[in-house]
Amino acid sequence: MARTPSAAPRRAARRGGCPRGARPRLGRVIVPRLQTSTRARYVAERLRVTDAWGSLTQRAKRLARCPLAAEDEAVEVGAEAEATKEEAVEVTAAVAVAAAPVEGAVEEQPIRSTEAMEASASALPAVGAAEAPRSSGSTAKRRAEEAQAVEASASLVPAMGAAVAPPSQCTEATATTRAQDQAQAVEAILALAEGAAGAPRSRSTEAPAVAFAAARHEVEAVALARAGVTSPRPSRRAGEYHGVAQARGQVAAPLAAEVGELGRHVERKMAVTEPQAAPRLGPSSSAPTTPAQAPAAAAPGQGLAPSGAGTLPPVSSKALVFPARPGYGTVGRRCRVRANHFLVQVADRDIYHYDVAITPESNSRERNRWILTELVKLHKPHLNGRLPVYDGKKSLFTAGPLPFKSKDFLLKLTNPDRANQGEKEYNVTIKDAAKIDLYSLQQFLAGRQRELPQDTIQALDIALRECPSARYVSISRSFFSQAFGHGGAIGSGVECWRGYYQSLRPTQMGLSLNIDISATAFYKAQPIIEFALEYLSLRDTTRRLSDLDRIKLKKALKGVKVVATHRRDKSIRYRITGITSAPLNDLTFDQDGRRVSVVQYFKQQYNYPLKYTHWPCLQAGSNSRPIYLPMEVCSILEGQRYSSKLNERQVASILKLACERPAQRESSILEVARRNNYDSDYYAKEFGIKVTNQLAMVDARVLPTPRLKYHDSGKEKMCNPSVGQWNMINKRMVNGGSIRYWACITFSSSLHPNVTGMFCDDLVSMCNKIGMQMWTTPCVDIKQGRQDNLEASIRSVHRQSADMIAQQGPKGLQLELLIIILPDMSGSYGRIKRLCETELGVITQCCAPKNVRKGGKQYLENLALKINVKVGGRNTVLEDALNKRIPLLTDVPTIVFGADVTHPPAGEGSLPSIAAVVASMDWPQVTKYKCLVSAQGQREEIINNLFTEVRDAEKGIVRGGMVRELLLSFFKSTGYKPSRIIFYRDGVSEGQFSQILLYEMDAIRKACASLEEGYLPKVTFVVVQKRHHTRLFPENHNAREQTDRSGNILPGTVVDTKICHPSEFDFYLCSHAGIQGTSRPAHYHVLFDENGFSADALQTLTYNLCYTYARCTRSVSIVPPAYYAHLGAFRARYYMEEEISDRDSSVAASRTHDQSVIVKQLPKIKENVQEFMFYC
Known part of the structure; x- marks a missing residue:
């Protein structure tokens, strides 16, 4: 990737400052060393610094008018102040004037008082303040004022207990040092000025000025003291300054951090409105130009720093603040739906948190809960009559204080599971930990506080779970019992149990209790x-x-x-x-x-x-x-969960047993609420919790269905899907693929050769009918493979095909498609894909024998759709994408990513987790996606291969990673470098949001910056969640205009009110038509947004993309890039060799990943396979 010259240095030279993103850090020299020993040269350097101060002051004013641009500087102020806090406190009383009088220079001023400093700080331009128009007559006055300001600033040169040479002994070295020190002081002060200018006024209008003045003391002191400049005599104000430095040192860091937080607040409220031309990758003659390209510069946001941009990334996930909701959506037909959320009201009373330590320790929540239950029974008088609730680990909560701060209890108990072992002693220590009030929770629910009071939610949630935990089998947040109905056997000694899921959630309507029907596999109680x-x-x-x-x-x-x-x-x-x-x-x-x-x-x-x-x-x-x-x-x-991976037959059985239509599921949820009878729950009463018995009624909208474009040669060029579905009748693929050389091999012994031949003829006919160009006969005759020698059979037909192609066609051609009819017994699919995609380098289409025998138009049509995208074709595109009418997608080159991580089933030993990242390779159509996969440590959710840097002995630093490679592929495919990144991340739980964003956004930034200096496209990072328990039901189950044919809500139903987050940008979207059971809407949560998406823009874009899924003529339940990443990760799972041994089986299912274990890498996918959508 070639670099284009950056204009930043030229702009910096014109304004007399440093280029954006390259501002020197504290302690670096920014003034060139003096080449002569004359005092005139020293004066010239000082005048240059004075002139630079004027330009930098104007820069600060510009930043004041654009808080977004100043945000990263504000964050840096906080980081620098924190880093220098300890050193600043140690500034000694030996502070002196560190400059000697120089001919032609302005006389240096004594150290100013704290009041004067704060006054000058408060004179900084406020946010949004307009810059006064300049006149030629005021230029001299302005320059004089700026020169005086820089002289005053430069005079603040505290030293660490030494002296400055008298004027007569002022050498070139001391003059140079002074110039350097003064320039550093100006630069440090400027950073603080920009941070303060980019932040709005807080509770006190003096807060930014105070923060500026306090932090400036610290930065000036340390920056200039590090230079070792000394003075022969202490200043009269040295003692005063020393006292101020000590006092300010205690508050500088938190005040500067507040400035950064205020800057982030402004950034969330405003958006950049001035578009700029996005630079392109490579030489200017190699890529076409596009209209109205968006800026490639980084907007700050949430404290995340782009690599090399001069800002500091947060060192903790606690520093992250997710984007606030930009407003509610308005697009679409309004309707109402019911959600399985029950409103919860809590009395305003304090909750007390206690730490629990049980000796001997046990990892079993069940055993710990039994011990605490016995303790409450035996020592109720010592607990002041309280009913404590316990999480089974370390935390115990009460609705009032216990009569002690810390107390040890000695229990002698007989475990019913170990009756033959007799009594056992347990020592239980209960120690006061914290007092929890509900004020923070109330503020959070009202949207006036961004940080979730997790301890309060935890205490209330545990209180509501205490009674069910004693009555039912508890698994995570779900409860199961035979009382909810016996699901039935699902094979292999396993049966299905029904139960319910329960979780307390903060929402816009207040606290809500999310209840849903659950089903899972249990061991059947029977002889071994x-x-x-x-x-x-x-x-x-x-x-x-x-x-x-x-x-x-x-x-x-x-x-x-x-x-x-x-x-x-x-x-x-x-x-x-x-x-x-x-x-x-x-x-x-x-x-x-x-x-x-x-x-x-x-x-x-x-x-x-x-x-x-x-x-x-x-x-x-x-x-x-x-x-x-x-x-x-x-x-x-009885009552033990089966945690191993279910086979296909078991999965199908449990889905069938657990399947309920929407009306039936809603009734089952209401029955659970009735059975639990929260009004009579004595733990709920103890904590003042009341739960309503009705599902929440929620305002919703049904988004308009997008129009799809097909090839002009078909009878229907445009398609208007109906209720999330359409077909290929009278339509032809918008870009049909071409297949000249293909072959077929069958491993099914139950299929007659004539049946296989007819199936291939029908498949070829269907492909050609709907727009592909596929040769009617295979390059070699259809082969019958041996099930017991599967790999050798495939290698044989591949070799024969290659020989035939070499004889018939031009040099370099190869087998383009291998159709494989699977064996009658399952288990060979993974071996086939691993062999063909990582060793032979051939695209395959596998077919089950039962489907080949049955055939059918719909089956053949779906196969043709999959084959077309596997060989590089395109089935359909959004009409609005072709006409560039999709906001924040088609206006400038935009790349859409999808990412997912799949983990091995419990008990699978040392198998790694697999990360997959896909990215769109066409613009503006956004339909073709390239997939990259990578193995990483077991159960690691953070994708660690988004960007990599490896030091090579010969090549030096070698940069790589999946994001970097996909960005290069996008440029190679489209000729543009993306000005915008939309990143859909699947498989992340709410507790991982901060951690995922912190590390993965940093990797995305570094990947972009590694391609070209200053290349920082705007990023929107959205988490896609499918494994939640929110369900939406139509207001009237019998109204046809409110439901699809399965009785579910209509495709396009979106909810961003009431049951959503109190203040952050999230929404539920049901983008598909239900087939069986109750549809589950996808939950989208925006963690980072530099592109300024409105609710309507992101909801509509996401919904429209759901109609571009390549494998069927239906809209899908989650956005396709996330879906494709899921498919890619599972495909790569087949690439890992299966190993069954005593050693593997002895590894406990609960074992955590050992970071010292070297992860075995995946075999590399052949390039001619990876370029296409092989995973479909």
Whole structure:
């Protein structure tokens, strides 16, 4: 990527200052060294500094009129003041005038009083103040005033206990040092001036001036003292200055931070309105020009700093402030919907937070909760009659103070799960932690406070969960019980349980309780032998288990609680830690100094003859002290969640059992609320919580459906989708792909060769009918592959095709498409994709045998749509995109990103997480997306490969990363460099917002800056959430104009009121038509926005993009770039080799990622595959 010359240095030279983003940091020299020893040269340097001061003063005034431009300077002020705070306090009393009289120079002034400094600071231009028009007559006066100001500023040269040489001894070195020191002081003061000027007045109109004056003391003192300039005699005002410095040092940093916060407040309220031409990547002759390009400079925002821009990124996620809502949307037909949110009212009373420490420690919330429950029962008088609520870990809350600050309780309890172990002692320490009032929560809900009082929300949420936790099986924020109805078996020893999700949320209408119906998989309560037969699909119990079956069973049962039933007098519970590799009849243990077999022990001790002695044994306890449990004497306890990955059949079963149409789901939610009866919940009463029993009624809008453009050769050139759907009848793809060389191989033994041949003919016919150009015959005959030798069969047909193409066509051509009919048994899809995309470099289209046999127009049409984009075609585009009528998308070159991270299922050992990033490669159509994938540490949500810098011994610093590579690809594809970035990020929970934005936005900035100096396109960062529990129901389930055919709300329904965030920019959008069950709207939350999107602009853009999804003729539920990133991440999961071993299966599902483990990288996708949408 070639660089274009930057105009910033030229503009800086004209105004006598430094280029934007290159202002020297504290301690750097900005005045050139003197080349002569004459005093005239010294005077010239000082006059140059004086002139620079005048120009920089005008710059400060301009920044005052544009708080957005001053924002990053304001943030830097806070950072610099914080960094120099400690040093400033140590300024000694030996402060002196650090300049000698020089011929022709203005006489230096003594150190001014604090009042004078604050007065000069308050004279800085206020935000929005107009600059007075200049006249030629005032120029001399202005220059004289500026010269006096810079002289006064330069005179503030405190020293660290030494002296300045007398005038007669003023050498070139001291003169140079003085000039440098003065220039540094001017530059430091200017930074503070810009920060203060860019901030509005706070509660006191003097706050910016005070902050400026206080921080200036510190920066001036340290900057000039570091130079080592000394003085022979202390100033009369040295003591005064020392006292001021100490006092100001205590407040400089927080006041300067307040200035930065005020600047961010202004930035959220205003927007840049002056568009500039965006520079292009590469030589000026290589890229076409575009009209009205947006500026590529960085707007500050939320304290995030672009790389190399001269601003400091926040060092903590606490410094981030997300954009405020820019207003409510107005586009679309108004309607009303019901949301599964119940209004919550809380009495205005204090809540007390206590820390809990239990010895011995336990990671089990269930056990900790049992201990605290017993404590409350036994020591109720010591708790002042309070009903505490407990989170199962470290926090306990009460609705009033306990009669102690800290107290230890000694309990002797018998665990019902370990009745044979007798009593056990537990020491519980309850210690006062904090008093929580509701004022902050009230301010937050009213939109007058931006920081969420998380401790208050946590306390109230735990109070509402206390009763259900005692009655039901609690999993995260959901509760399950057979009382909610038995879902039914879903296969492999697993069954579906129904329950509900509950969470307290801050919304615009106040606190609301979000309740939704949930369903998840549980182990079926049954004997272990029956589970093993069902899980392994076995019938014969007389045969020994193979090593593979034993390892599978070990992974499935690890951590499961069982009850041993071989003792008639009592049942004992155990947690399985493993399965022995040896069969039961080979196991022995020491008893009274002699070896005893497990089979013999059970016969003698319990008169229990074991039958399945050829099967392995369950193991409890540790490896050093194992407890052997024969499978036939153990049964799985009820109420244990099955956390392993479900197979396709199980997923289909659980979806079918949990599926409810909207009216039925709404009734089920109301039934949960009725059953919980919050009015009689004694914990809710204790904390003064009242929950309404009706769903919230919410104002909504249905956005207009976009028009789609198809090829002019079709009968229908334009399409108006109806209720989120359309078809390809009388339409042709807007850009049909071309396929000359293709082949087909089938691995299905149940399909007759004639059926396969007819299917290929029909598929080719459909592709050509709707706009593609596909050769009617394959380059080699259709092949029958062997299921037991899948990879060799594919390599063979690929090699034969390559040989045939080499004979027929020009040099360099290769197989363009391989159609693969999958084996009758599942499990081969991932192997095929890994082989073809990372080794052979060929695009594939896999087809299930049942679909090939059934055929059908709709199936063939969907296959043709997928094949077209895989070979570089384009199915349809938005009419408004072609006509450049989409705000903040088609006005200037814009790239749209999507990103997602997929994690391995629980218990999958050391498999890494996979990050995928896609980006649009066409503009203004925004339909083609290139995908890059990367492996990273297990369970790491932050994408760590967005931008990378590696030091190479030969090449030096090598820069890379997925964002950087995609930006280069966009330029290569379109000829433009993007002036705007829209980044949709999927898979992020609310608790990760700050962390994700802090690191990933920094990576995006660095990736842009690494391509070209000063290249900082404006970024909008939006999180897409699909795994939430908000559901929207039509106001009237029987009104046809309010529902689609499935009974769900209409596609395009958007909500940004009442149930949304009190002050931040978010909305719910149902962009798809429901098929079965209740539609879940996507939740979009804007974390960063330099482009100044209005609510209507972002909602409409997001909804319109949902009609450009390539794989079907339907609008989809989440914006396509996020959808594509999801597909890309899951595709890359297949690239990881599956390894099943005892070592993998012994890794606990709850193990966190070890940062020291080297992540195995993914195999590289072939370039000819990666250039297209291979993941579709």
